[in-house]
Amino acid sequence: MSSIRRPRLAALGAVLAAGSLALSTAPAVAITGGTPVAGSDTTHAYTAQITIGAHDRGCSAVLVDAEWLLTAASCFAENPAASLAVPAGAPAKPTTAVIGLSGTQGAERRVVEIVPRTDRDVVLARLSRPVTNVTPAQLATAAPAAGAELTFAGYGRTKTVWAPLELHTGTYTLDSTAATSAGVTGQNGAAACMGDTGGPVVSGGKLVGLNSQSFQGGCLGTDETQTSTAGVIARVDDLASWIKAKAGGTRIVDFNGDAIEDIAVGDPMATVGAETTAGLVRVVHGGGKGNAEITQDLDWVPGGAEAGDHFGNHLATVDYNEDGYTDLVVSASEENVGNGVDAGFVDILFGGKNGLGSGPAARHFEQGSGNGSIGASTPETGDRMGAALDAGTTAEGKPWILIGAPGEALGSLAKAGAAFYVHGDTNVSINQDTADVPGAAEANDAFGTSVTGDANFIAIGAPGDAIGGDANAGNLAVLSHRLNADGRPSVVAGMDQDNEKINAGAEAGDKFGQALSMVAYRPSGAATATDSILAIGAPGEALAAETGAAQQAGAGNVILVHLKADGAWDYLHALNQGSATDDRSGTIEAGDYTGSSLSAVNTAPREVGSAATLKIAVGTPGEDLAGVTDAGAIHTFSLMGSAGANDLWIEAGDGDGIPGSPGAGNKLGTSIHFTPRNLYAGMPYGPAATGALHVLPFPNAVPGGTSMPATTYQPGKGGLPANGDYFGYSAR
Known part of the structure; x- marks a missing residue:
């Protein structure tokens, strides 16, 4: 770019403003010579403050989708002065983003996935949950012309303050444009400082680029002889289709966070040691990264392998702890618990950098243990807890798990059946004796034989339910994730084939649901x-x-x-x-x-x-x-x-x-x-x-x-x- 002489480009590259805060105990720090943004000004509310590790680095970013930020690859590169290469997948260090920060208020999310560009200082960063109260920035469709004035923003250090907790803005003049970058010079002494990296650069209200490199003239900690406010921005005006494709895609199963799809396969009748039909799960890691075998004889898996457990007979996946690694929900529905033969239980096995078992300790669900409805229940013979499983996230991004226990007795009603809805740190039971749940609990209804759900609703099947005297005709209940006054999912509907909308006719043995x-x-x-x-x-x-x-x-x-x-x-x-x-x-x-x-x-x-x-x-x-x-x-x-x-x-x-x-x-x-x-x-x-x-x-x-x-x-x-x-x- 014309305003920076060739001998000084090396110095510019050496200060890829990744915003290292190794000397600071505060989060990311703002634009020298810029203007602090008043708390009531929401013009740049889409700007995010990023903290990487234990305040190892601080950067800025911009919300471009309810679940995604754009920021600089140099924020995550191990040595940004040497290389901007960043591995795709879960960030190497825990990363937090605060979007729409005003004073001490903002939407705090964890960054759980990085999708890097290989041609410029840009990554997409997926958030643990959507941000619904901030309007994402709109991308420009072309680069502005040379001489244009651009507004840039960030949470980096200022001339006098190392870690201000307020957004600052400044003005650039666009000097020149290249294929993936542009040269800029800050006006009136404004320059991007450490911590501003990845912050938005806007023209006419549209996002054209991100702060990438700067001479940091006037920034706190910069040599006083360095007065240049010149810098480089990474262009993003041509990335709309890339962002849309990534943001609109579906998640993969990724137990080790390397952005390559993995597979978990259950073999519930497998022999483990000398225990026949104990069951196991095999994991095939994508990218040729090897296989793993999971049994209850591993020290990080609850229980112990025993004949007839059928560990692995049902599986579900979800990032339950929202750290970017897929977690495996696995059942052993024929596990004996106490005196209850085939009472069953379910585990969440957490993913981590080295796959399942390298994350947090497993969470174990068995009746009579823990909290909520599961803890208050009694394991009984034939409950078969975990005979059906599903998991996912709500429209708000909250993880949930649904566990069927079709053999659960309700009072004297054998195999009436139940399901458990697990969310956060608690769980609740759902059965046909629960208020508003359609149908009446009866012996052998087998409510919980099947379960399913998505971001909007869940459904629980009772194929053994008698309809109009027809045994095993079957019915089901549909509920939303919205919790009622009892803390249970709200009932939406009940369905069977005698319903006038379906008009099929319930008959004995249909097993509808x-x-x-x-x-x-x-x-x-x-x-x-x-x-x-x-x-x-x-x-x-x-x-x-x-x-x-x-x-x-x-x-x-x-x-x-x-x-x-x-x-x-x-x-x-x-x-x-x-x-x-x-x-x-x-x-x-x-x-x-x-x-x-x-x-x-x-x-x-x-x-x-x-x-x-x-x-x-x-x-x-x-x-x-x-x-x-x-x-x-x-x-x-x-x-x-x-x-x-x-x-x-x-x-x-x-x-x-x-x-x-x-x-x-x-x-x-x-x-x-x-x-x-x-x-x-x-x-x-x-x-x-x-x-x-x-x-x-x-x-x-x-x-x-x-x-x-x-x-x-x-x-x-x-x-x-x-x-x-x-x-x-x-x-x-």
Whole structure:
């Protein structure tokens, strides 16, 4: 840039204003010669103050999305004078951001993920929770012309104060523009100081860049002979599409925080030591970073491996402690607790820099221990706590876990069932004796057999519930995350097939609610994903292949329901196999048990939902193929489009990625997990004696996609230990 002579560029690079505060005990410190911003002035409220480590460094940043900041890579680089390279993933040191700081007030969040650019001094920093009371900055669409006046802001040191707790602004003149940066000179003695790095640079109210480098003339701690206010800003006016793609993407499972997807696979029947069916979980770290085996015999996992525990039979993932590392929720639903045989329990195993077990100590949930409703309950024979699991975050970003205990007795009502909603440091029980929960608690209702949830709602299935005298017809309850006066999620609705909206007719053995899956989506006209689609499996449903034909017992059916933001709901349509008079794949047959498992996904949660972005995988484990029984299949559909025009049939050997050929008793479709990247298809019953997990790239699992190579994980291959029994029974 024209105002800086070539011999001085090295000095400029040496003071990449990463804002080191090694000599300070205060947080990040502001613009020399600039103007303090009054607490009532919210013009630059999107500016954030960042503290890295135990005040090791302080920087500034700018909110560009409710969950994301833009700031300088040099804030996080190990030695910014030598290299701006920053690894993607969880920050190396705990990092705090305060957005909209006014005096001592502001929205405090933890930075949990770094997404670096490789071409400039810029990173995106994901926040632990959205910021809803500050309007993000809007990006410019082009760089301003030379000579333009730019406003810059930050929380760095001033001429006289090392750590002021107020935002300062100043004015630059734009000297020259390069592809990814621009040269600037501060007006009226204003210069960016240490701690201002990453702060916004604005032209005409739009964000054009970030403070990157400065001679720091006049800043506290700078040699008095250094008077230059020249500097360099990192351009961001061309990054809108990059920011949108990153902000609108879905989270991956990342136990070690390296921004590469990991996989956890349950084998609940595996032998551990001499204990048969004790169960274990195997973790495959992405990027070729090795595998890990988790059993209850590890000193950081609660309990001890015992025969019949079935550890790993259900899995869920969530960053429960909001530190940027994915945590694994794992159940041992047949664990004996005290005198309760198969009482069951659940653990949260926390991720960390070296994967699961390297984070905080595990959190353990068993009835009769701890606080809340779980602590107040009694472990009893057959409770099977953890027989269903789900986890996620609310629209506010608050983590939650939902635990099913379908064998829970309520008074004298054996196997009436219950669920536990875990949030923060407490938990509450939900059952059909809870106020406002639809239905009445009865023996064998098995409430909690299935659980699901998203950012808006949760749902709990009771497939054993009798409806109008029809045993095992099934029903379910839908609740929101909004807590009522009792501290429980608020009831939204109850559903069964006798409801006039569904108009299907509850019948004995339908098992409506045996499987559930829910996904949030953005309806047309809404700004965010306020609504949800709930898929309800009724694998026992009898259907006729053709009008007037005989009913096929256990053909199976899936009902789709639209849950609106206000809790109202509408029936959408049913998903099932085809007939001679429609365009759906497959054939309705007795014993297919379509809907035994479900997994819904939204590939673009920020966008208005469409047939292309809202998908579901439906398990049909009883499907007979090629003359063999219970070979199984997976059927994918759109959640919004017409069934037949948007479905794909997947069976072994058809080219989609499941190898071999259909085999008797393999029951493909028993274990499925759909993500925007892959369809995980577990085959714990064979043909491999150990079980296997097949990972089909997303295009393989939807119509019109270009087939890509699939990956198979199997004990004894790819570095996995050879022992396994039901490997692939669960996967996340």
